Amino acid sequence: MKLAIIGSGKIVHDFLTITKDLKDTELTAIIGTKHSQDVLNQLQDQYHINEVFTDFDTALATGDFDTVYVAVPNFLHYTFAKKALEQGKNVISEKPFTVKYEEFLDLKALAEKNQLVLLEAITNQYLQNYLDLKKKLPDIGDLKIIESNYSQYSSRYDAFRAGEILPVFDPKKGGGALMDINIYNIHLIVGLLGKPEQVEYLPNIERGIDTSGMLILNYGTTKVVAIGAKDSTAPIRTVIQGNKGSIVVNGPTNEMDSFNVYDNDKLLEKINHNIYPHRMYQEFVEFERIIRENDLEAAEKHLNHSQTVMWVVKEALKSAD
Known part of the structure; x- marks a missing residue:
């Protein structure tokens, strides 16, 4: 694919480090504002990007690309x-796709x-460890409890x-x-x-924003607690409990570094089959394939997944009002 990147923030810098290994992705443009011109020029030189634009409309009208990677602050994704x-x-x-479900x-x-x-x-939907985890779920029997904790004190x-007030807390x-x-x-x-049957969000609110919170998802016989915090820190892991064993995902759910499979308290195996050190690599390899092959069926499958996630976010925010 011929890729144009819009944005020049932290996630763009992170993504660009893997582009040398994305053999079927051509970086044809990077787009930002006049205020970020120096950064754009530096990234162009460092990563051999064909063109720099400081106006999105001009880039769309004259740029040589078929795909846009939208990596700007959340509230600008939709526009x-x-x-x-x-x-x-x-x-x-x-992520998140949009701020409002209706925009999605x-x-x-x-x-x-x-x-x-x-x-x-x-990232997690494309990592090999995640795909292997799905295959291992039947081994631990009927799922009863899932606790997923991603708590990381933010410097911001x-x-x-x-x-x-920076965008992440706005x-x-x-x-x-x-x-x-x-x-x-x-x-x-x-x-x-x-899709869960019920959604409830219990946030800690400071000056109108959730700095941390517990999301409760009810799947009937399976109960889920998803914890996200930017105001405190704890060991980052996910524990999946079944009536025949458990699985522990080590580290953040966007990286899926590895996971352990247990039979009660006995460790059966530790699995790490991710094929590349950086979490973003596998998703962009698949994105390129989908676009090259015009695989609209695969795109729709992923889009339907994102729609369910956006619905959960909508219901969570509604429950917290």
């Missing part, structure tokens, strides 16, 4: 993704109408407490622990279990 789809470009959007539905309808690929960049939380810009960090847990759980 830029919609413009790209309207101009006949495939779109890969960073609008993008989905537009992509389907124009027969374009629309995907969410959510100190600035927030001092009165500086309720008007799609910030908060649910959207920023717990979203990874939601993707993992929905990928394993599908």
Whole structure:
């Protein structure tokens, strides 16, 4: 695919480190603002990107690319993704897909109408360890309890407490622990279990934003607690309990470093089959394949998964009002 990147923040810098190994992805453009011109130029030189644009409309009209990677702050995802789809470009959007569920539905309808690929960049759904975990679930019997904890004290939380409101803690810009960090847990759980019967969110609110919170998902005979915190730290792991054993995912749910399978308290095996050190590699290999082959069926499957996640977020926020 011929890829244009919009954004120049931390996630873009992180992504660009793997592009040398994405043999079927050509970096044709990076797009930002005039304020970020120096950073854009530096990234262009370092990663051999063909063109730099500081106006999105100009890039869409004149740039040589078929796909746009939307890696701007959360509240801007919808606007830029919609413009790209309207101009006949495939779109890969960073998580969360959109701030509002209705915005997601609008993008989905537009992509389907124009027969374009629309995907969410959510790493865990593509990692080999996650795919292997799904295969191991029957080994632990009937699922009873899942606890997924992604708690990581944010350096930006100190600035927030001092009165500086950055996008990650701004309720008007799609910030908060649910959207920023717990979203990874939601993707993992929905990928394993599908749509829950009930959703309840119990947040810790400071100055109008959830700095941490517990998400309760009811799947009938399986109960789930997803914890996301940016105001405190704890061991980051996911524990999946069945009536014949358990699985412990080591580390954050967006990385899936490895997982252990237990029979009661006995460790049966530790599994790590991820094929590349960086968490974003496998998803972009698959994105390239989907776009190259115009595999709209696979794209729709991933989009339906993202829709369920966005529905969970909507219900969670509604329950917390």
